[in-house]
Amino acid sequence: MNEDFDVCVAGGGSAGLAAAIAAARVGARTLLVERHGSLGGMASAAFVHSVCGLYRLPAAKDAEAQMANDGFAAEFGRHLLGTRDADGPVRMGRVDVLLHRPAAFTRLADTLTRQESPNLSVRLHTEIAAADADTMTLACRGSFRRIRARAWVDATGDAVLATLRGAPCETESSDRLQRPAFIFALGGVAADTLGDDARLRLAGRLVLAVKAGALPDAILGAHFRASPQPGEAFVTIDLTGGTDFDPLDAACLSALETEGRDLGECLVEFLRAEVAGFAAAYVAAWPGRAGVRESRRVIGRYRIETADVAAGAEFPDTVAHSAWPMELRETASGPKLRFPAEGRNCGVPLRALRARDDESLFVAGRCLSCSHEAQASLRVIGTCLATGEAAGLAAALQVAHGACDAKGVLAARTQIAR
Ligand SMILES: Cc1cc2nc3c(=O)[nH]c(=O)nc-3n(C[C@H](O)[C@H](O)[C@H](O)COP(=O)(O)OP(=O)(O)OC[C@H]3O[C@@H](n4cnc5c(N)ncnc54)[C@H](O)[C@@H]3O)c2cc1C
Incomplete structure (x- = not known):
């Protein structure tokens, strides 16, 4: 009917x-x-x-x-x-x-x-x-x-x-499309860890870690923003989507999701082990989907x-x-x-x-x-x-x-x- x-x-x-x-x-x-x-x-x-x-x-x-x-x-x-x-x-x-x-x-x-x-x-x-x-x-x-x-x-x-x-x-x-990104929520972040200066220092640490091979290249552009709730932050990792990026293709979209979660997990492990303020950090939530612009x-x-x-x-x-x-x-x-x-x-x-x-x-x-x-x-x-x-x-x-x-x-x- x-x-x-x-x-x-x-x-x-x-x-x-x-x-x-x-x-x-x-x-x-x-x-x-x-x-x-x-x-x-x-x-x-x-x-x-x-x-x-x-x-x-x-x-x-x-x-x-x-x-x-x-x-x-x-x-x-x-x-x-x-x-x-x-x-x-x-x-x-x-x-x-x-x-x-x-x-x-x-x-x-x-x-x-x-x-x-x-x-x-x-x-x-x-x-x-x-x-x-x-x-x-x-x-x-x-x-x-x-x-x-x-x-x-x-x-x-x-x-x-x-x-x-x-x-x-x-x-x-495909080569000109705006790149996708993966955003996830981080919990357990100590207070004052993500002020402007601290974020700059953190970016520097990540660059050194990537250069030393401790983190994959994709982490270079990782962006952190403190949420209005204490202890919470959102992390954005830009993805390339591969050489044939197609945001309308299920296989490509599936790969974005797993790549985003792999990168997120690897980043959180590094932060917990190496960066002050993140010792108790954890993945509070994965998104329902990767972001397509x-x-x-x-x-x-x-x-x-x-x-x-x-x-x-x-x-x-x-x-x-x-x-x-x-x-x-x-x-x-x-x-x-x-x-x-x-x-x-x-x-x-x-x-x-x-x-x-x-x-x-x-x-x-x-x-x-x-x-x-x-x-x-x-x-x-x-x-x-x-x-x-x-x-x-x-x-x-x-x-x-x-x-x-x-x-x-x-x-x-x-x-x-x-
Ligand atoms: C990583 C990333 C970061 C961004 N950062 C910012 C930012 O900081 N600030 C900002 O303002 N904007 C930002 N944007 C852009 C902005 O988020 C989006 O462009 C905007 O939210 C799009 O809104 P929309 O309603 O057009 O589409 P969408 O939010 O994509 O909504 C479309 C909806 O349609 C539904 N839909 C699609 N197909 C079907 C179907 N066949 N059947 C049923 N439902 C369907 C989807 O599930 C979805 O809910 C960002 C985008 C990305 C990806």
Whole structure:
């Protein structure tokens, strides 16, 4: 038996969460489908623990942090800061970020989605297996169910729904794709072990250990960040993904997971034995999945180009703003940052959130329509929350009125603001 919805959102990461809540708030009967057991995507399952792109790029060194987008992104940031598991805005050089524990992100997503019942139904442990123009087939534990909707939002990060519907997508060549990374949680870290100076000293120790052959090369770029909870830290290890890195291939993804855990275990053993402050350290949790920064992108009615982000372009149909430099991670040796001219934020036009030839398909988050370099800015969580909200509202307006435009999306955003 088919179930009918107005809007179906595929993927419950930051973009899908925002899209589903926004659509439900304007009265659309909405379904949110997620294959993991929790919402949040990379921000929960892959342990990404800082929200970037939530605040505008500061105009001056001592300028106060300002939200880059009104609406759900700002609301989500305020709620996160209301938990004891977040800290922000924290100025890091030329940017402001909000640090959080992924566990808090997950719980906040539970609370906010539950508040939108009965308009919003959430199906966890559900994989999108097939789709055509009007329906989607969902798989859960060997059973299949077809649902029908009048508009769709692809927030899968990998443009899964667009691919299944036959909408054109693009993928960067293997050697240029942003590199994946593995983030895990460390417990038992002594107080004051991860201050700025201590982290520099630790990086020096790791370099020497790699040079001496005591640790593998991949540990060189290991990055540590203390969590808001005492004794806890998150460790990020950038991976190469191999010469034929393919973030859409199961064998490649499987190799990332075991490589990440092998490296993490080896690093923790070294820290316990050799570095002050880590004698009692242990792996507190492995992530649900390794982190993938880039895979497919949908080809939309407008492709946000590298030059748009570099110049901080504005569009007549801007519905959100990106506020992060292009953070290129094409090698596993740390980021190359390219800031936009005069720190200007870049507009996200509604056309970049609409599939080129598919009237009822919208897209949000890291698979929206943009160039490879532009994605290096647009993919961050703060921007995903904002593009997700805009795509969800546009989809709901399309269902209600048979059309949608940026003016309507912005008016709806104001109407549902909390
Ligand atoms: C290692 C790493 C570090 C990063 N660091 C930062 C950072 O510090 N700050 C920051 O702001 N951003 C950071 N990012 C980027 C950011 O985390 C992601 O780009 C962002 O979270 C993407 O959100 P999304 O909603 O578009 O996609 P995702 O978070 O990937 O969510 C997509 C969701 O769709 C679900 N899904 C996919 N296919 C299906 C299917 N067939 N059926 C059902 N569900 C499906 C997935 O399970 C997932 O939950 C980092 C990314 C990585 C990988």
